[in-house]
Amino acid sequence: MLSFVGKRLGSLVVVLFFLTLLVFTLGKVADSDPVRTYVGVNASVEAVEAAREELGLDDPIPVQFASFVGGAVQGDFGVSLASKRPISDELSTRLPATLELAGWALTLTVLIGVSLASLYSRPGRIGAVLRFVFFSAASAPSFLIAMLSVLVFYKWLGGMLPAAGRSSYGPYDDGTGFYVIDGILHASPTYTWDAIQHLLLPALAASVGAGVALARVLADGISSSLSSPWARTARALGEREGTIVRRHALRNASSPALSLLAVQAGFMVSSLVVVEQVFSWNGLGSYLSSAIGVGDFPAIAAVCLILGAVYVVLNTLVDVALAAVDPRVRLS
Amino acid sequence: MADTTVLTVSDLTVTYRGRGRVVTAVSDVSLTIDAGRCLGLVGESGSGKSTIGAAVQGIIPADGVAEATGSIVIAGRELAPITDPAWTQVRGSDVTSVFQDPMRSLDPTMTIGRMLNRYTGSAEASVAALERVQIRRAGEVLKKYPHQLSGGMRQRVMIALALAPGPRLLIADEPTTALDVSVQAEVLGVLRESIEDAGCAVLFVTHDLGVARHMCDDIAVMKDGVVVEAGPAEDVIGRPSDPYTQRLMASRITLETDRSRPVGAPERAVVASMEDVLRGLDRPALDVTGAWSDGALTWEAFTGPTAAVGAASGHPEVRLVEHVTRASLAVNEVNKTYSTRARGRRVDNHVLKDVSFEIGYREAVALVGESGSGKSTLLRIAGGIETADTGTVDAQGVAGEGTQVVFQDAGASLTPWRTVEELLRERIEHTITGRGLSRAQMRAMALSTLELVGLDASVLAARPTQLSGGQQQRVAIARAVVVPPSVLLCDEPTSALDVSVACSVLNLINLLRHSLGISIMFVTHDLAAARLIADRVLVMTGGEIVETVPAERLAQDITTDYGRRLVDAVLA
Incomplete structure (x- = not known):
């Protein structure tokens, strides 16, 4: 098991390296001059040269790449061309915001998936209606669900849930940036509950589609597990259906569900960019869309790298979880 | 004596309802097995033998698809087939079973130890249980997962699992069919010894008369849901009285079977093919069925010159080859x-x-x-x-x-x-013989070959899934020999x-x-x-x-x- 994890970590480093290379190359071949973005259109020739040197763009390409990688490893992504501030400073509040939202969305995905999976197999009308409703929900794009949920929970239900921002109170000065955790650390139930309320709608919008897909795969897995020869063996040995589901079927059905979750997590990262816009969530997504608007390439590269890294790490975690669940993966 | 009778099945009838039809899988079957005895339930696919095996351990799902009448008495407790809520208490304590497919009958995500300990109570008891089925280094085997064991080992584990609760009745449903022959003999030996030690009654479901004779004290032969013949194993095997049992016995091939003649009783499809071949060879039409039954039909009668190669491929020109030294x-x-x-x-x-x-x-x-x-x-x-x-x-x-x-x-x-015709055409098109042939010519070739393998024009338009296993194998052979x-x-x-x-x-x-x-x-x-x-x-x-x-x-x-x-x- 340890060597398996080691191998996975090794390939993770390789993938991240190539991701960095890709992002860097894109920046070089993109048809925009970063210096112009930095100094403005009307700057003098001298100012342009000075800025070029300041940004390190005089160096040979390999040297530029090396310093880019070196910086990225330490969390230094250079200076934003638009705001002239270090990108890492700007991201320090936004990264926790996105990670917190992503974490909640993933948790909700699993919750929705597991609870729907048990409803899915309901025979008769109720099951059919539920399947229809959730199918529609899954096929709607996340921004539509986001706007609908704002309409329902904020407008029609009289502000039952907040529809914008992360908190009614603002951040703690010495906080981690994860508001729910901050609230718990400061022993403030009001603050914590408020942060959770703010999280619910965006997390729901980002997780409905993934959750329904997960439910489907999980339900299929469980029902095929229950008709498998080893389930029959368990039955013949006197196990009750509930025991068979808990002891045997869930574990066997979770392999395909986990694989799907890894893919869905990737989609979720990109759908967060949109969801954050709708809910005025000050995270990486809204940062990215404003950076794209002004051609702030170092900022775009930084966000792409971080989102990519999150995706790769999630996938690695799922691979390890798969190996833990299915001995055939790690022992053959 | 009534107190030694472990299983009594009386007038059991099981029907399946599906697609508007009602199929009777088992009809009015009665059986009894005493403690320490092994009853072989022998029959071919669809004879209802596995349905009985499933019914007496109560694992036919009670979802309304299957219905049953009659009664089943296990160790003195009477149960209504399928629907009785008491099945959950009987299953896994009084009745357990060993299934056919050892590859898939064990949960792939669990170690042998984790599975077995649940029924033996402790790791020590599990080791003892594995040693009883002649597994050496049982301690190591407990830590393994099913996919790390061979088929024979897995089936021993299955036997150990089934005997762990100390059942009164063991159902063995084709327990060695999926195993290699030499492994089969070993596993049957282990099973036989284990059940003798355990002293339980055994219902042994199999399609193999040889295995049944080897394992069982009594044999019941089933066909189309009905028991056609039952009695002590030696009588049923040695002096079969029912025509179906006689046919089954005749279909068995051993190391003594006459190689120069067709085996088994004359079969309509094969007889038709034979007559076809004889016609093609211009041999005087002899009474194939009669000669076959009398044992007078030898394969030599069908040996033609190489001309037959041309004839079957639709090419009339004859190439006579007398001496061939080149290896095929x-x-x-x-x-x-x-x-x-x-x-x-x-x-x-x-x-x-x-x-x-x-x-x-x-x-x-x-x-x-x-x-x-x-x-x-x-x-x-x-x-x-x-x-x-x-x-x-x-x-x-x-x-x-x-x-x-x-x-x-x-x-x-x-x-x-693909339809059968398309499957055969695909092969023809990829040969030299088939070059430049029209659809109609290829169809004629396909048809004559299908007749040769005992099928007729009606299967040309069928797809493989609509055919039985035997028909599928005939189509596969037809595809191989159409050219x-x-x-x-x-x-x-x-x-x-x-x-x-x-x-x-x-x-x-x-x-x-x-x-x-x-x-x-x-x-x-x-x-x-x-x-x-x-x-x-x-x-x-x-x-x-x-x-x-x-x-x-x-x-x-x-x-x-x-x-x-x-x-x-x-x-x-």
């Missing part, structure tokens, strides 16, 4: 190695080691050996499906076109969305079939061999079938041909230890 298949010093990576190191598996052999014109050669002996790899290399690392394969032959393969699982080897190959490669073509169907497929292969003059390479682990088809039997083990024996006196002439083990594994 020549395999010369073939080596094959499969490499896998384990823990970063390369592990080489030398599957074939300098294998050489020839199959002459019109000769049939069988290749026997257990799983992993390399026989199937050799067949795939001979058929050009895989390539050898070193060495040569020459399948040019004198007559016929190349090689064709008939696989064990005919259902899987036929493309499911006769120089060598027909058969990879265990009968091991997935019922006894009587297997018997007729073997007859068909023999008929085609004699009438079309094709050479045959027959890969199997069943010595009796090998002997029936082949002139010579090659015994393979560990990637090498260790022995070549003439088929006629196989049982007497085979000398290697390994060969003798295979002989002993054929249950007489």
